[in-house]
Amino acid sequence: MFFSQAGAQPRTWEASPSERKKLVEVFKACDEDNKGYLSREDFKVAVVMLFGYKPSKIEANSVMSSLNPDTSGISLEEFLNFVRKKKELQLYRNEIRHxxxxxxxxxRGYLTLEDFQKAFKQVAPKLPExxxxxxxxLD
Known part of the structure; x- marks a missing residue:
């Protein structure tokens, strides 16, 4: 909650030409029947290839339900948009971790009030206690 209140936002991520080429290759490899879209199962395989994990049922449902209901799966552009959002979220999480x-x-794996006070004295010395x-x- 603190980061959203402070105005922190995920960084944008744009695929380089070589990264885009790799993403298109993954899309095509997972679209075995050349349908022009990825089915739910095709999508799961693509996520495993790119991110190294099998998406949960909830994640797959979320992505598939966000698609145009007139389509049978995720198009290349929708897939590229999904990957962009996923990469931006990874950048944001890494930033928070740092x-x-x-x-x-x-x-220790947790922060005390003293940790906060010392950190803010260095980065924002004029911030009121x-x-x-x-x-x-905050809860």
Whole structure:
């Protein structure tokens, strides 16, 4: 919640020409019958090839339900858009992980009020103490 309130947003990710070529190749390899779209099962295989995990039923349902109901699967452009969003989310999560690690000076896996206070004194020395206390206490 703190990051969204602070205005942090996922970075944008744009596939380079070589990355786009690889994504198109994965799409074509998973579209075995050359239908021009990926079925639910084709989509799962493509995600495994690109990200190294099998998407959950919930993730697959979410992606498939967001598609045009008149289509039988995910088109190349929809697939490329899915990958872009996924990559942007990975960048955002990595950024959050780096920030957390910087705050967690004692490598405990959690942050104390003291950790917050020290970090904010370095990055935002003029920030009122009450703001730090309010952020730390958010549920």
């Amino acid at each position: 920030i957390f690690t910087a705050f967690d000076r004692h490598y 009450r703001i730090i206390l309010e952020v730390f206490r």
